[in-house]
Amino acid sequence: MNSPETGRGPSPDPGKDRSARKGGGILQAAREFIYGMAAHDMTRFALKTRSSMEHLFILITMGDMLGVPILPPYYSLRLLPYVVPQISTWKRRMLREKDLMDAIF
């Protein structure tokens, strides 16, 4: 699951460390440019796939909060501390109104 600080996992962005990136100069920019062309969309699709799985995971584990008690509340409560860091980004992903054109990029 996503790291609590940033809401994302292993950095999909090689320039995650902003201060380091600023000092990197042309080589760092070239590296990021190549990554952007070669693999950034792959990273985005991987994140989208993971996000869909997370929707299911949270629905199963925390379902009784949404009125769908799939797991007994005892287990949901045991899992709650692990889910709390995700809630802020998860609710944005889950509740954002989506358009058909979201499927293109």
Next chain:
Amino acid sequence: MNSVVALIIGFAVALIGYYWYARYFDEKVIQVDRKKATPARMYMDGVDFIPTSKHVLFGYQFKSIAALGPVLGPIISLQWGWLPGLLWILLGTFLIGWIHDYSSAIVSLRNDGETFGALSYKLISPRGRVILLSFMYFYLLLIVSAFGSIVANMLKGTPSVPLAILALMAVGLLSGFLIYKKKMDILLVTVLMVVLSLVAIWLGTVVPIGGSYAVWVVFGLLFSFIGAVLPIWSYTQPINYISFYLVALGMLGAVVGILVGRPDFSVPVFTTYSIGVGPLWPILFVTIACGAISGWHSLVSSSGTARQLENETDTRYVAGGAMYMEMILALIALIIGAATFATFDDYAANLKALGPAGIFAAGLGALLGKLGIASEFGKAFAGAMLVILAITIMQLAVRFMRIATAEIAGEGSPFFRNTYVGAFIAVLLTYILVMTGTWSYIWTLFGGANQLMAALALMLVSIWLAKEGKAWYYTFFPMLFMLITTIAALVLTTRNLIVAASKLSAGAAAPPAGQSVGVAIGGNVISAAIAVFLIIAALLLAYDGLKMFGKARAGKLGKAPAPTAAPAAKA
């Protein structure tokens, strides 16, 4: 003209456009604000909305906008001579192309990262969204058809290419397995797979594979069908990933080849006003779409890039810069077409026999030859590169058409929600269009749909600029030009299609090779019907859009709250 001089002119236009006009528009008209929170920062959800480095986004934007369009359009345009194409590429990008890409991203950026579907609902009308989505379906159908036809022609005409493409399928699947399942080091997998692909291209020159046009059409569609139904990580994305390196190697080889060989243009400056597919105005402006201006870019800028921009000040670099880079790519394609053959007659004969894709493959092969690469391998490599450029977009387009089918028809019947059904309908429609239609008309229709999309994007931007009280004429007049030109091109093409169909039915003309009279008439009628649909959709959207534009100018749409911070300094 010497090819190096053309390249220098291209770079000069790009530098002036980017550092003067784009900077002026960015700072004085839009007034980008570094302190203003972007959707990526406000709504960071770890998936769609992620603040991302501008260099990463520049590469992402360029990769997403550069496909077959900037490569083939300029080569086809050489039938008018090299000057019209060159001028349209340079001036089109300078005056319209970059501002289209840039402002599409800005509008989305200032509207919570919304897609063009949602923006047309909000800024034009509720029916505007429905029309836009229906328009999109046919637009994608034309993309898959135009590209599918090119793939089939290339595979049929260059028997050294099919083995490489088959190998690429295997390499893609293997890459996905090794990266995601076996967790192997991505660098190691990349090197291994790129080398394997190059070996497969070489093997293709030793073991050519023949096949008819119909066989290769089915092959291309099957490739896309598989890409549309399998999980994206297992097939489509690894193929796109490995493909990138082959395409990058090819483009690098082309630039170095031009600089080393410094060939002169053999095509005349100007030939004639009217060619086979129509007169210079309006047909040139839909023949070269990507490379000058393309509606596809507005989709990338809004749905993809705007949601990842960390600062507003990055937009000019990412969207404007990538468009100027694509202009250089189109210029390289123009140079390859203009300088490959000894005379214009050679060019015309090859265009008829091999098509623009064949000319690009032969030209790139010749340029690679100047670097000491065997011509057979160079030609096979260039052919494979071209097929890759087409097929990677085809997969994504069929995937989207599948989702659109489920969305549009799924409420009526659960049958259409089935993954395989949606993808099958998409490839079936494509097959019918490719097998019955005439390639030159399909390409013109594709260009027309693409440019209409651009005009509609510019209309959305103009409405937004007027609503915000900003200088709207920077995008409004380019929008008018694109709208009028493209509708004229589509009307002309519809007329040509109807005339061709009536000539065929009267027995006054012969059908294209491999088609019966009935099939050829059917193809022309289907193409004409699509063109009429595109025209009607565009007119309806233009009517609604212009009405809203008038209201926006009169201040009846209200204005968004002003930015809280002062305008920031330079990007």
